Amino acid sequence: MDAATRAFSRQGYPRANVRDIAAEAGITAALIVRYFGSKEKLFEEAVAHAFDLGRAFENTDKSVLGRAIVAHLFAEPQDSDLLAMLLRAASDPTMNSRIRRLVQVRIFRPMVKLIGGDDAEHRATLLLSLVSGLWLYRFMLPLKTLSGQVDANIEEEVAILIQRFIDGED
Numbered sequence: 383m384d385a386a387t388r389a390f391s392r393q394g395y396p397r398a399n400v401r402d403i404a405a406e407a408g409i410t411a412a413l414i415v416r417y418f419g420s421k422e423k424l425f426e427e428a429v430a431h432a433f434d435l436g437r438a439f440e441n442t443d444k445s446v447l448g449r450a451i452v453a454h455l456f457a458e459p460q461d462s463d464l465l466a467m468l469l470r471a472a473s474d475p476t477m478n479s480r481i482r483r484l485v486q487v488r489i490f491r492p493m494v495k496l497i498g499g500d501d502a503e504h505r506a507t508l509l510l511s512l513v514s515g516l517w518l519y520r521f522m523l524p525l526k527t528l529s530g531q532v533d534a535n536i537e538e539e540v541a542i543l544i545q546r547f548i549d550g551e552d
Contacts, residue, residue: 386428394470395425395477422480425471429484433464436492441494442487447496451509455516455540456532464488465517497548509547516540 385406389398400421404411418424442450472481493506520528527536 383428383431384462386424387432387467389462390425390428390467390471391432391461392466395421395467396474398425400424402519411417422477425467425477426480426484428462429464429467429488432462432467433488434492435489436495437502439496444496444498444548447548448541448543451513451544452537452541455513455520456537459521463521465514467484469518469522499550501550505550506545509544512540512543 386398389403389406398421400414401411404414405425408415413517414424417503418427429491438454439447468481468485471477489510490506493510494502497505497509500503519525520532527533
């Protein structure tokens, strides 16, 4: 699974090749197809393997959830990156509806549950938009102030913004 998450993170769904993933994992492509059934199913399992938002933050006190999200967002880049996998796959017309469903199930609904409250969907939408934009300008289209070692003041400001979305403050 590690080989699949790395391939989908680096190359994106359209360019990732089951044979290459199998070779990196030290198995045959036939074994992947037998076990997962298709490249699409392998991708879904790789997404689940890459990051589970609900589990990652389930024991985090809501009052410090913003800081926990920022710590994850500004941590050292990993070989497997959920957002990279989803964004790179979304450009494939055959995967677009599947990606929307995965975002709902793996990211949006868990965030709504973590936030809680009457307007949790609204606040989760704003929070995830902010986080996605930060990720984009940190890794895909790097801005100097967001890439590499990020200044502690920027991390603090982002944590405050995220916590406002979590708490529902104006």
